[in-house]
Amino acid sequence: MARAYQKEESKEVKRERRAQNFAKYLASLKFGFYCMTHPIDGFWKLTHEKKGTVGAATTILFFTILVRILKLRYTSFMFLQVYWEDINIFLYIASILFPLALWVVGNWALTTLFDGKGRLKDVYMGTCYGMLPYPVIQFPLMIVSNFVTIEEGQFYQVLSVLSLILCLLLIVNGLAQIHAFSPGKNLLFTVASLFAMLVMVFILMIFFSMISQGVAYFISIGREMMFRI
Amino acid sequence: MKNKIAKIVTTLAVVIGIGFSGLATVEAGEDNYTYTYDYWGDVQESPDVYSVARVFTYKDLGMDKNITNAESLFVYKDRIYVCDTGNNRIVVLRRDGADDLVYEDEITAIKGTDITALSEPSDIAILETLDADDEGNAVTKEYMFICDRGNARIVKVDMDLNYILQFNKPVDPAITEDSAFKPDKIVVDTAGRVYCSASGINKGLVKYESDGVFSGFIGATRVAYNFTDYIWKKLASQEQRAKMESFVPTEYDNVYMDREGFIYACAGGMDEEDLRSETVDAVRKLNMLGSDILVRNGAYYDGKFPVFGDLYWGGGGGVTGPSYFKDVTVLDNDIYVCLDQNRGRLFGYDDQGRMVYAFGGTGNMEGYFRKPVSIEHMDNDLLVLDQLDCSITLFIPTEYGSLIYRAMDQFDHGDYDEAQASWEQVKMLNGNYSLAYIGIGRSLLRKGEYKESMPYFEAKYDDENYSRAFQQYRKLWIREHIITIIVIILAIFLVPMAIARVYQVKEEIDNADIFKLRR
Known part of the structure; x- marks a missing residue:
């Protein structure tokens, strides 16, 4: 009897919590724009005051990838020429996700040894929030690109490059706030994280080649056995 | 059941067969005779732009002696002059109908000077000018300029081969006195000025005034500095430096004057990277001042391609390196056709520097070459001289x-x-x-x-x-749509303002004291 009562109550609580969570998700998504315009304050509050959510970060990542794919088709051919025969949509998506994963893991693994305050989740969130200028600037640019001539296209090029630079600055600055690093220390660890990415790629390559050789070894043993029998 | 399996097997076989046949046609397309490049630089097969009308050897032309080491072709009206350098003569052919050439004459000597016999004539040019005769009437006069390389001179003769003028080795501090003067190719402008490309002279084209006086060099090729070589040179000692290759312009392989008087000059044997980065040019269009005014299409990495023939220089058939433009001719519609000696191909470009067509190859078949050296055009027909084959190929569109x-x-x-x-x-x-x-x-x-x-x-x-x-x-x-645009813009600004105003008024009414009092 008591159990049933509990269940009923938890259902209501659940619904309420869900509504709360959703409200928080929306607020955190909106907070991304605050981060864009107030990078130092914003990224500090992002993790230290728990203003950000992983859900919102993933949404930003999703829109980044979406805009990048949409750009292929809907940017004017004057600014982006696509050799469609060479496009593999999965590789194209992976070309963002794979470096991102390496970066997040590499940065976390290094900073956690040197007093970095951010957890893996925080690094992921900070990086994704830093990407926000990309969809926000590139999407309108993509539409506008169809209504300009090549001479007016200089604006397109400048804004396009600016969006990337802004992303880069936001990510680097964001991680400094999240880890509570001084600018110098942060720069050092940014470079170190890039090296960590290289090391991970190297290890992955060794790993895969070892596995394939190991498999080949057992296959050849099997073949040898078949010949003998 | 069995029937079904058989059906599946046959369908599979057909599908695979189609697949393979598809592959086969793709592979066959690789060495298609005529091709162009698309935006991406991919080779696109093309229907043939030119077909071979006939290939002429000395026997076809009814000559007694084979053409040896011929170096140049020149077309004037319906006559074709073949500089048969190895036999010290110039053969004159006449175009007879759409696909026939007839032997007419040969020039071995000129009249009225000390040295009359031609020696290794390497090029010829003909000038047509308006002149006055004894009674003062305007008559067209024709003069021949023969590049008499073995005798180290260029001679100007009339059409009956009477000696008029001689152009000698230029006197210039840049040319050592004991070196032999070897004029290779000449063009003559309408005023009778002679431009000559000579072996061993890399300052550009040798320019003579119409009275035979040397007046300078024009249009030297660009020199590509190799940065690493430059550094090494700075570090090297005197003796080492002397042994190194020096940064000097190359000589032009051939020159051609178009109907407007611009000189097209081509040179081969350039460094691959220099060509790709466009620090050197395979073809140049020189104006009277010797500056290059050829319209180029853009940088190699920009999706547009410079004028240097083939884009891919793989080692097929024992041939490597970029195209070697040995000669160039300009059609009357400003399309210029370059002759690639390296792969025996012809490349046509329009006046905007875009490739119109490319065709040819090395081999012994009709339309293929072994060592093409010279190209000329008659209207839109092309003539190509092959030095090794000792033949002239006539192409018609x-x-x-x-x-x-x-x-x-x-x-x-x-x-x-x-x-x-x-x-x-x-x-x-x-x-x-x-x-x-x-x-x-x-x-x-x-x-x-x-x-x-x-x-x-x-x-x-x-x-x-x-x-x-x-x-x-x-x-x-x-x-x-200007009215619609204005209306929309106004609407964007006015509608929110109007709404705001309505709310404001409504609020004012709600908060007005009279209504409050009543309540």
Whole structure:
């Protein structure tokens, strides 16, 4: 009897919590724009005051990838020429996700040894929030690109490059706030994280080649056995 | 059940068969005779632009002696002059009908000077000028300029071979006195000035005034500095430096003067990276001051291709390296055709530096060459001299080729409707041909059908023409819809203002004291 009562109550609580969570998700998504315009304050509050959510970060990542794919088709051919025969949509998506994963893991693994305050989740969130200028600037640019001539296209090029630079600055600055690093220390660890990415790629390559050789070894043993029998 | 399996097996076999046959045709296309490049630099097969009318050897022409080491062709009206350098003579042929050449004469000596016999004539040029005769009437006079290399001179003779003038080794501090003067190729402008490319002289073309006086060098090729070599040179000692290659311009392999008096000069044997980065040029168009005015299409990495022949220099058939432009000729519609000695190919470019066609190859078949050295044109027909084969190949345009030429002529004359129709036909024959799409687009653009022309430019990534069309289209569109645009803009500003105003008034009414009092 008591159990049933509990269940009923938890259902209501659940619904309420869900509504709360959703409200928080929306607020955190909106907070991304605050981060864009107030990078130092914003990224500090992002993790230290728990203003950000992983859900919102993933949404930003999703829109980044979406805009990048949409750009292929809907940017004017004057600014982006696509050799469609060479496009593999999965590789194209992976070309963002794979470096991102390496970066997040590499940065976390290094900073956690040197007093970095951010957890893996925080690094992921900070990086994704830093990407926000990309969809926000590139999407309108993509539409506008169809209504300009090549001479007016200089604006397109400048804004396009600016969006990337802004992303880069936001990510680097964001991680400094999240880890509570001084600018110098942060720069050092940014470079170190890039090296960590290289090391991970190297290890992955060794790993895969070892596995394939190991498999080949057992296959050849099997073949040898078949010949003998 | 069995039937079903058999069916599946046969379908599979057919599918695989189709797959393989598809592969086979793709592979066969690799060495298609005629091709062009698309926007991406991919080789696109093309119908033949030229077909071989006939290949002439000395026997076909009824000559007694084989052509040996011939170096140059020259066309004047219906005569073809073949510089048979190895036999110290110039053979004169006459074009007889669409596909026949007839032997007419040979020039071995001139009259009225000390040294009369020609020695290793390497080039010839003919000048046609208006002159006054004894009674003061205007008559056209023709003079021959023969590049008499073995005798270290260029001689000017009349058509009866009477000696008039001689152009000697230039006296210049840049040329050592004991070196032999070897004039290789000459062109003559309408004023009778002679431009000569000579072995061992790398300052450019040797320029003589019409009275035979040497007046300087023009149009030296660009020199590509190799940075690492430059550093090494700085570090090297005197003796080491002397052994190193010095940064000097190369000599031109050949020169051609077009009907407007511009000199097309080509040179081969350049460094691959220099060609790709466009620090050196395979072909140049020189004006009277010797500066290069050839229209080029853009940098290699920009999706547009410079004028240097083949884009891919793989080692097929024992041939490596870039195309070696040995000779160039300019058709009357400003298409210039370059002759690649390396792969035995001909490359046609239009006046905008876009490749119109490429065809040919090395081999012994008709239309293939072993060592082509010279190219000339008669109207739109092409003549190619092969030094090793000792033969002259006569190309005439196919239906497809003449259609392209016709479309270009019609466009140049402003017949945009006809030009569009011709380009449409070209497109029907070759759907992979970028110039056909751009040609249709440009015709439409000139006719003012901006919107219609845009898809053609977009299909072939012609951003400049697209921009031009789009700009006009946008202007017209805005002019047409200006009222709608103003209304929409006003609406965007006014509607929120109006709504705000309504709310404001409503609030004022709600908070007005009279109503409050009443309540």
